[in-house]
Amino acid sequence: MGEDLHSFVQKHDDLQFKDNGKVHVITTGHDCPPRLEAVKEYLQSFKYKRAVELRGHDFSQYEPFIVQHKKKKGKLYSVLTGHTLNQLPSEVKAEIEGRRYKRAFAEYQEIEKKMEAKEEARKAKKEKRLAALAARGEGDGTTGDGDEDMGVADFDESDEDDEGEEEEDEEMEAAGEEEDEDRLRGKALARASFEQREKDRKEAFISKHVPKSLQGAALRQTEEKEEEDSEEEEEEEESMEEEDEDEGEDEEDEEEEEEEEEDASPPPPVEKHVEGKGNKVSLQSRQANQKAAPTPHQVDKKQNQRNGGTERKPFGEGERSAAGGKAAQRDPVKQKKQDSSKGSSAFLKGKKVNKGPGGKRLV
Incomplete structure (x- = not known):
């Protein structure tokens, strides 16, 4: 068994023996017990495979779109999609594609x-x-002595101000x-x-x-x-833009028509002032008052004067009172009570009423 472990470590470049006899993994820094099964099991683990996959891989090449996560250590963050990724080239590749x-x-x-x-x-x-x-x-x-020979133009403060304003703009x-x-x-x-x-x-x-x-x-x-929803939204936006353009054109046409009407309308009439007893009254306002139609109140007042001063009753008041009287006469219950009371009083008037003890009436 020991010979098998030694031969396995010698064949694998990522393994080496330590002084205490354990097997050291160079990529992860893990120390395995000196057993062949334990070493093989660790080499098949997810941690070791991930470390081998990440060995020599630079994730900074995906910046600025994929960066290190600010809160989660050992994670990556996609700025464009908002995904949180593991530090695996396979996951990064799937995200980019x-x-x-x-x-x-x-x-x-x-x-x-x-x-x-x-x-x-x-x-x-x-x-x-x-x-x-x-x-x-x-x-x-200009060419001449001094600065003029060097081709230097005269200094102009207005030119400098214009340049400063243009630079600020x-x-x-x-x-x-x-x-x-x-x-x-x-x-x-x-x-x-x-x-x-x-x-x-x-x-x-x-x-x-x-x-x-x-x-x-x-x-x-x-x-x-x-x-489908995104396509519908795009179509709605296009239709809204077309409607806005049409409304703008209609408003411009209306404004042009209003301006034409204002230009074609006659000028306002000139008021003529007539001197009276210390005040001035416009002839135009006097003519307008004379030609104005009478109000309903004025019509009612004239009608009352023609009828001899009698006031005009509201519409339907007389009809309601007459209808109420007819309804009272036609009520069968009230009519029956009235007839019975009249008959009993007539019967008692023709006879003598005898009263017994206690004031009770005896018929």
């Missing part, structure tokens, strides 16, 4: 292209301005562009992380409530539904 990572990376590249185009335009503008300043300085320079524009770019980049990253969290939540729900044989189909259905 994933659909969500590729989509977020494409959005990031689009933003970078826009930033580069803006930076190139800014540099071209700056070079053009410097060339114009140089040409103006050469045109002002360019700095402000660059700062605004950087803020917009940071905002777009953060928006893209936030969107990618939100989508990844939603995906993780759905996958956890499916793995918990759906049988294993149907989990793949359920995941495919959810992905298809998400794609």
Whole structure:
């Protein structure tokens, strides 16, 4: 057995014997007992395989999109998708080849292209301005003694002020562009992380409530539904933009029509003032008062005067009183009570009433 262990250690470059007789693993620094079964078992363990896989692998090549996790030691973090990864090249490769990572990376590249185009335009503008300043300085320079022989133009404070203002404007524009770019980049990253969290939540729900044989189909259905929803959202956004454009055109047309109507409308009439007993009354207001239609109150007042001063009753008041009297006469219960009371009183009037002891009436 000892010979087998010695031969196994000699064949394996990652193993060596220590002074105490144990077998030392160079990659992990682990010491195994001097038994062949124990050494083979450790070499087949996940810890050793992971250490061998990580040996000589540099994860910094994936930065800035995959970085070290801030809170979890020994983990990696995907900035584009929000995934927490183990420090395994296989997991990192699967993350990079994933659909969500590729989509977020494409959005990031689009933003970078826009930033580069803006930076190139800014540099071209700056070079053009410097060339114009140089040409103006050469045109002002003259040949002669002293500084003029060297081609140095006269110093002009207004030129320096203009240059300072232009530089400040360019700095402000660059700062605004950087803020917009940071905002777009953060928006893209936030969107990618939100989508990844939603995906993780759905996958956890499916793995918990759906049988294993149907989990793949359920995941495919959810992905298809998400794609359909994203297409519908894009169509809605396009339709909203078209509606906004149409509304803007309609508003412009309405404003143009209003301006045309205002231009075509006649000028306001000129008021003519007539002098009276110390005050001035406009002729236009007097004519408007004369031509104004009478109010309902004025009509009622004239009608009452024609009827001899009698006040006009509200509509339906007389009808309600008459209807109430007829209803009282036609009530059978009241009519019966009235008839019975009249008959009994007439009967008692014709006869003598005898009263017994206690004041009771005897008929």
